Amino acid sequence: MAETQEHDIRAQILNTFLMTPHRKLGELAPLHTDALERDPLFYGHLAPWYFKNGEVRDHRVLFIAHLATSDYPEFREVAWVLLQQLAPYEVSRVLDHAKKVVGKVPRSLKGAIEHYLRQREENPRQFDGAAMRARSDLKHLYASLRIKPGPRAQATLFERRPPEDSTLAVLKKLAKAEDVQEQALLILENKIPYTTAIGAVKQITPALLVALIISMSPQEVINNMAMLKRRGAMDNAEVKALIEEKLTQATSDKRVSTMKAKKAASVAKLDESSTRLLNEVTNKRVASKVEVKRPTALLVDKSSSMTQAIDVSKQIAALVSSVISAEFRVYAFDSAAFEVKVSAPEKERPELSDWDQAFKFIKANGSTSIGAGVAKMRADNFRAEMIVVVTDGGENTAPTFNAAYDQYVETLKSYPSVIIVEVGYVTERFEKSLREHGIEVMNYRFNGDYYSLPNLLPLLNAATRAELVDLIMSQELPQHPKPLQAV
Structure with missing residues (x-):
């Protein structure tokens, strides 16, 4: 009984984290406080798992802040290691959250941040890159924790006289240069x-545009597709080919957000080939995470x-069809149901x-018989092991x-x-009736954040929520390779 209750609590915690959309840190923080208090052991294991599998990046900041300020030395070690993987702006947010929300900055957290800064100081190119992208965040880390900057950091961040061999010094030359080729x-x-x-x-x-694209990371190219199109980059065959090469690199770049490529395609209104490539980026990023x-x-x-x-x-259909290795069918229903089929026989996996x-001609109307979908599956003799239902649960027929x-x-x-993906104004009656009927059911609340759908x-992927737990x-x-100092 106790073991079942423990699994239920952990399933509730997991469900909450998987359902949360992108929000302000302050709005997500209570989830972490509650989870750490209710089940610290599960929370400690959830942090590194979510680092690899989760989609809402704000959670990474909060996991580290709460682990780093916890009373458990094992968790402070986890925070120390994970913090080294963050970008400077994320480290800055960890510090601010620990100070302003949690109310303390343990010596172990200060040591983790100091190590983070020293590692970058030892690599001038890495430090210069961080200083260009996040100068104010780095200054904040040094100043807030009273960490003495090394000579390069002092000159670059606080005296605004970067060394001649630094990228920041080159940036000053770039601003003064008039010749396009020199730029x-x-x-x-x-x-x-x-x-x-x-x-x-x-x-x-055009020449400068090529140089800028070459300097972009795959994620930057995705984020700025609309701007590149406005600049005429997609009208030049050579420049377009360069962009598409960057997009191809994005398929294997772990730093690329899973859903942003799909969002960029819709916002930029690209041509068919570029849209297809962006969808491929999404599909491959999704496929790298899980196999159904x-x-x-x-x-x-x-x-x-x-x-x-x-x-x-x-x-959801696009996400699942990109990762499933078994049979996958889609049915739409109101008072009756019919199968929704993709017409793309030449493709191994359908795209969005x-x-x-x-779905072009499917419009919302009619009454609700959720059972009609299951009846159609039975008539089609489709033997499924998982049913995903996207609904508000308002069954009335x-x-x-x-x-x-x-x-x-x-x-x-x-x-x-059964997994119920809840949308709109949801009634809990449907889920409750399934549980009372003895059907194994999980729920996923969609709150409007498409970026979190890969969650x-x-x-x-897991046969049951208990197995995922x-x-x-x-x-x-x-x-951490060495024992950490006490809080």
Whole structure:
């Protein structure tokens, strides 16, 4: 009984973290405080697991801040190790959260930040790159913790006289240069980041645009697709090819946000080939995270007022079809159900654009029979092990889900588990009825943040929520090479 209760608590904590959208740190902080108090052991293992699998980056900052200020030395070690992987602005946010929200900065956290800064000081190019992108954040770290900067940091950050061999000194030359070729050469030879270079030059010529694109990271290219299009980059075959080469690199770059490529494609209104490449980036980034091995059905509520459910379902269908190695079918339902099929036989895996086309004529109207989807699966003799239902749970027409599920089990001898993706104004009655009927069910609340949808995939990857909890608990805690100082 105690073990079951423990799993339930951990499942609740996990569910909360997987469902949270991007928000301000202050709004997410209570989740961490509550989880650490309720189950510190699970929270400690959840942190490194989420670092590898989670999509909401603000959680990474909060995990470190709360672990670093906890009473457990093992957790402070985890925080020490994970902090070294952050960008300077994230380290700055860890410090601010620890000071202003938690109310303390242990010596171990100060030591972790000092080590972080010293490691960058020992690598001049890495330090210069950090100083260009996050000068104010680095100054804040040194000043707030009264860490004495090394000579290069002192000259660069506090005296505004960077060494002649530094990239920041080159940046001053770039701002003064009038010749376009000289500007392009300075950018290329010194690998000046796009976000820094764009503010130093007065006019963007085609030659300079090429240099800027070469200096961009894959994520920067994705983030600035709309701007590049406005600058005419997509109208020049050579420049476009250069952009597409960067996008190809993004498929294997772990720093690239899973859903931002898909967002960039819709915002920039690119041509078919570029859109396809951005979708491929998303698909490959998703595929690198998880593989769904169980036959799965996606049931889409298209009843009245369920327009959002239809839109969310397209995104989920694209995500699942990019990672599933078993049979996957999609059914839309109101009072009746029909299969939604993709027409892309030449492709190994359908893309979002294919699902957009498949859902093109599906509009929200009619009453709600969630069981109609299951009845259609039974009629099609589709033996699924997982059913994902995108709905508000407002079931009001026969056949009901439970009745259809019983007939499905009787006919196909399969007991699929259920994930309810809740959208809109949700009634809890549907989920409660499934639990009371003995159906294994999990829920995922969609709060409007499409960037967090990949968080749904680990639920599909694990046979049950309990198994996912066990997987997280098996995650090894990273250890500091030397014992840390006490708080």
